[in-house]
Amino acid sequence: MESELPTFKEKNPQLEVVTELIRGQHPHLKGFYKNKNERVVCVKNMTPEDILLYPTRLRNALGRKVVKLKTRHVTKHPSVQGTWTTDVKF
Amino acid sequence: MAHRRCLHSALLHGTALISLKKSPPLSIVNALTPKPNPVITTSNLEPSWFTPWSYVRHFSSRKSDDSENEAEMEDSSDVEEESDEMASDMVRDYSPGEKEAEAAAIGYKVVGPLQRSDRVFKDYEPVFAVVQIGSHQFKVSNGDSIFTERLKFCEVNDKLILNKVLLLGSPTQTIIGRPILPDAAVHAVVEEHALDAKVIIFKKKRRKNYRRTKGHRQELTKLRITYIQGIEKPEIKTDGKPLKAADKKPEKIAAIA
Numbered sequence: 059m060e061s062e063l064p065t066f067k068e069k070n071p072q073l074e075v076v077t078e079l080i081r082g083q084h085p086h087l088k089g090f091y092k093n094k095n096e097r098v099v100c101v102k103n104m105t106p107e108d109i110l111l112y113p114t115r116l117r118n119a120l121g122r123k124v125v126k127l128k129t130r131h132v133t134k135h136p137s138v139q140g141t142w143t144t145d146v147k148f
Numbered sequence: 149m150a151h152r153r154c155l156h157s158a159l160l161h162g163t164a165l166i167s168l169k170k171s172p173p174l175s176i177v178n179a180l181t182p183k184p185n186p187v188i189t190t191s192n193l194e195p196s197w198f199t200p201w202s203y204v205r206h207f208s209s210r211k212s213d214d215s216e217n218e219a220e221m222e223d224s225s226d227v228e229e230e231s232d233e234m235a236s237d238m239v240r241d242y243s244p245g246e247k248e249a250e251a252a253a254i255g256y257k258v259v260g261p262l263q264r265s266d267r268v269f270k271d272y273e274p275v276f277a278v279v280q281i282g283s284h285q286f287k288v289s290n291g292d293s294i295f296t297e298r299l300k301f302c303e304v305n306d307k308l309i310l311n312k313v314l315l316l317g318s319p320t321q322t323i324i325g326r327p328i329l330p331d332a333a334v335h336a337v338v339e340e341h342a343l344d345a346k347v348i349i350f351k352k353k354r355r356k357n358y359r360r361t362k363g364h365r366q367e368l369t370k371l372r373i374t375y376i377q378g379i380e381k382p383e384i385k386t387d388g389k390p391l392k393a394a395d396k397k398p399e400k401i402a403a404i405a
Contacts, residue, residue, distance in 0.1 A: 115341075115342075115343070117304070118303075118304050118340055118341035118342065119340050119341065119342035119343075120339065120340045120342065120370075124342075124343070124344075124345050124346075125345055126344070126345040126347075127295060127344065127345075127368075130284075130286075130294065130295040130296070131286050131287070131288075131292060131293075131294055131295075132292065132293040132294075133289060133291075133292040133293075134272070134291065134292075135272055135274075135289055135291075138274050138275065138276040138289060138317055138318065138319060139276075139317060139318075139319055139322075
């Protein structure tokens with residue numbers, strides 16, 4: 059972990075990376091998002107290369123709740139030329 | 149079973165009977181070999197108003213795999229397809245920039261420079277485009293978010309240009325591509341690379357003591373569409389009701405190849 063952490067810190071200057079030594083608990087990564095969401099990932103028994111994958115994933119993701127997507131396309135203005143009804147004639 | 153009994157009796161009586169009994173097994177083998185191969189047909193989907201869509205759409209070969217697995221005689225074709233997939237997964241080091249551009253062309257995106265305090269998020273414009281990424285098509289407007297499969301070669305906060313645009317539309321004009329429009333482009337920004345919610349794949353065969361549970365999280369990329377170019381946008385001055393004016397029915401539908 060110590061070998062990968064400096065490079066991760068340099069690549070992401072906008073992040074604040076804090077290391078703490080916690081006794082009596084499994085090692086974990088905690089991600090704090092701007093929408094006050096916390097994501098905890100347990101990294102017990104993992105090699106540094108494997109651990110590097112998780113902080114990059116946490117950095118890539120927004121803090122939204124992991125829910126199944128209703129639609130793959132989120133829009134506020136679904137129609138430009140007018141919604142089709144049976145009365146529309148071209 | 150009858151053959152064994154016949155042979156046993158032939159051994160006791162004489163060798164002439166054995167030569168007669170060899171012919172039936174040969175006829176059974178001939179009947180097995182000409183097994184009919186499953187016929188694979190590709191159908192053309194042409195909706196009535198998309199008449200200029202004259203290109204045949206080729207579906208993936210996964211349906212043919214399922215039908216071939218049931219046949220016992222055809223095992224070599226499955227092995228070949230599995231090895232092709234393994235070879236494409238192993239090639240990961242895209243060191244030269246040209247290879248990245250090639251792979252990006254498959255997914256119909258071009259990675260632009262990173263965004264550094266650019267005013268990219270504009271107000272809503274009443275223009276839409278139908279854009280294709282990979283094998284999925286989306287009807288897209290300014291300010292929409294789209295979830296696609298994980299796009300390689302782009303980080304978060306990257307600008308993308310999606311160049312496979314199939315249709316452009318505005319309240320007054322519609323431009324249909326055959327099948328793509330060469331001069332149209334859709335600008336997007338990568339918002340996040342995240343994992344979808346976990347889907348549990350549960351397989352069970354009843355009364356056969358077979359039960360499998362597998363978890364799967366699909367890797368997705370969220371894109372936010374910022375700009376659509378290639379069509380004349382109607383200039384709507386900021387009055388009290390600009391959106392209702394944009395919802396008018398189209399006056400003309402001009403099909404430009």
